[in-house]
Amino acid sequence: MSNNPxxxxxxxxxxxxxxxxxxxxxxxxxxxxxxxxxxxxxxEVMNGGDLAFLVENKNLGKIAVFDLGVRKDWWNLPPKxxxxxxxxxxxxxxxxxxxxxxxxxxxxxxxxxxxxxHSHLDHRGDVxxxxxxxxxxxxxxxxxxxxxxxxESEAVFLASDFAGRRNNEIxxxxxxxxxxxxxxxxxxxxxxxxxxxxxxxxxxHLSALARxxxxxxxHAKDTFILLAGDACxxxxxxxxxxxxxxxxxxxxxxxxxxxxIESPETLLQRHPQFPQSSDAVNExxxxxxxxxxxxxxxxxxxxxxVGQNTANKVREAFxxxxxxxxxxxxxxxxxxQDNGKPVLPSLNKxxxxxxxxxxxxxxxxxxxxxxxxxxxxxxxxxxxxxxxxAVTGFWMxxxxxxxxxxxxEEARKSQDRMKA
Numbered sequence: 001m002s003n004n005p006x007x008x009x010x011x012x013x014x015x016x017x018x019x020x021x022x023x024x025x026x027x028x029x030x031x032x033x034x035x036x037x038x039x040x041x042x043x044e045v046m047n048g049g050d051l052a053f054l055v056e057n058k059n060l061g062k063i064a065v066f067d068l069g070v071r072k073d074w075w076n077l078p079p080k081x082x083x084x085x086x087x088x089x090x091x092x093x094x095x096x097x098x099x100x101x102x103x104x105x106x107x108x109x110x111x112x113x114x115x116x117x118h119s120h121l122d123h124r125g126d127v128x129x130x131x132x133x134x135x136x137x138x139x140x141x142x143x144x145x146x147x148x149x150x151x152e153s154e155a156v157f158l159a160s161d162f163a164g165r166r167n168n169e170i171x172x173x174x175x176x177x178x179x180x181x182x183x184x185x186x187x188x189x190x191x192x193x194x195x196x197x198x199x200x201x202x203x204x205h206l207s208a209l210a211r212x213x214x215x216x217x218x219h220a221k222d223t224f225i226l227l228a229g230d231a232c233x234x235x236x237x238x239x240x241x242x243x244x245x246x247x248x249x250x251x252x253x254x255x256x257x258x259x260x261i262e263s264p265e266t267l268l269q270r271h272p273q274f275p276q277s278s279d280a281v282n283e284x285x286x287x288x289x290x291x292x293x294x295x296x297x298x299x300x301x302x303x304x305x306v307g308q309n310t311a312n313k314v315r316e317a318f319x320x321x322x323x324x325x326x327x328x329x330x331x332x333x334x335x336x337q338d339n340g341k342p343v344l345p346s347l348n349k350x351x352x353x354x355x356x357x358x359x360x361x362x363x364x365x366x367x368x369x370x371x372x373x374x375x376x377x378x379x380x381x382x383x384x385x386x387x388x389x390a391v392t393g394f395w396m397x398x399x400x401x402x403x404x405x406x407x408x409e410e411a412r413k414s415q416d417r418m419k420a
Contacts, residue, residue, distance in 0.1 A: 011177065014191075015190040015211065017055050022065070024049065026091075026093035027049060028391065029090045031088075036294055037296060041376060042376010042386050045386065045387055048331075055193060059190065064193075066208055067115070067117050069096060070121060080156055090390070098126070106351075114134055119203065124161065127161055128160040136166070181313045187208070198310045199310060203302060206229065208227040212355070226318045228328050232311045234328070234331075236372075238311065240285075241316075248264060251369050257333060258370065261372060273285065293308050314326065322364075374387060
């Protein structure tokens with residue numbers, strides 16, 4: 001494993017937080033070119049869940065939710081944010097994060113903080129559903145996008161996203177130390193949970209580093225979970241890498257969720273960064289991430305160069321370390337099942353279980369290569385078949401619309417009827 005000196009700047013602490021995975025019951029299927037470059041054959045569509053995380057500091061009696069996924073009534077978002085979804089393959093949200101929390105026996109009144117990794121609609125949810133006692137935390141740059149700053153015609157937020165509660169702007173200029181090369185802030189002041197400045201994808205984008213075990217508290221190893229947000233959207237931006245070379249003959253026996261996939265040797269010949277094949281090229285491709293972040297006209301990165309630098313540092317300082325589990329928000333690998341049972345427990349299905357024992361249970365090894373299953377697979381004739389969308393069409397109240405504008409029009413009519 002990597003012994004990157006950047007990592008050594010993490011301050012020691014005996015305090016930990018319990019991290020639980022929240023699975024929003026919904027899916028989005030979007031063009032991969034929004035996030036990845038160059039897009040490999042068969043992976044033109046990227047399927048993603050919207051995952052959030054419950055973070056509990058039991059010592060302080062504090063609970064935070066990191067990211068909120070998509071709001072259930074996403075069609076009520078400002079047009080500037082909502083209308084581009086018409087270019088998606090499909091959007092469906094059956095149950096949002098607040099519903100999952102309540103169904104799992106957690107009152108929204110118990111949530112002290114909501115932390116947005118960034119301002120995009122698939123992370124900010126509907127904060128207005130939380131009581132006024134819940135503080136909203138976001139990167140300082142998000143303040144420039146508030147409705148009173150942009151004006152109604154350019155609005156990307158609703159006034160209700162911020163109203164009636166304390167707004168805490170995370171200002172990394174106040175940081176006095178770095179972790180993994182990123183300016184960091186100690187959220188609880190006890191070394192259990194850090195916010196990291198991870199720029200490039202969106203204005204004010206941040207990630208979080210949760211300490212899950214500590215040798216100072218008597219655990220065998222110091223371990224962490226990086227809640228990456230959208231520092232990257234697909235684990236192939238981080239993998240393979242020098243610490244985890246692409247397997248040569250077969251994936252590790254511990255790997256889950258790779259049924260029906262071709263051999264690693266054959267799959268490696270499709271590495272999009274290495275269109276030419278030779279022995280030297282193949283060796284380089286084994287340790288080079290499958291993708292870079294999107295740089296084209298469709299890119300969702302406000303600064304792809306900075307975004308790629310962020311992804312590189314996430315890979316080097318965290319993903320290559322054996323004691324850090326990197327949780328990418330849209331990684332379907334976190335939901336993979338083994339013989340019908342989820343590998344990682346979620347709040348939805350196992351409300352009392354957290355992710356803190358990930359290291360001793362080998363969960364990182366089990367899901368590390370699952371992203372390869374999202375790449376297009378070859379048929380019996382050797383042709384690469386496109387990855388099938390997980391959801392098609394645009395869904396509102398369990399009704400499917402083939403065209404997003406039809407859904408928007410129906411939503412408008414419904415609002416007019418309610419006002420009449």
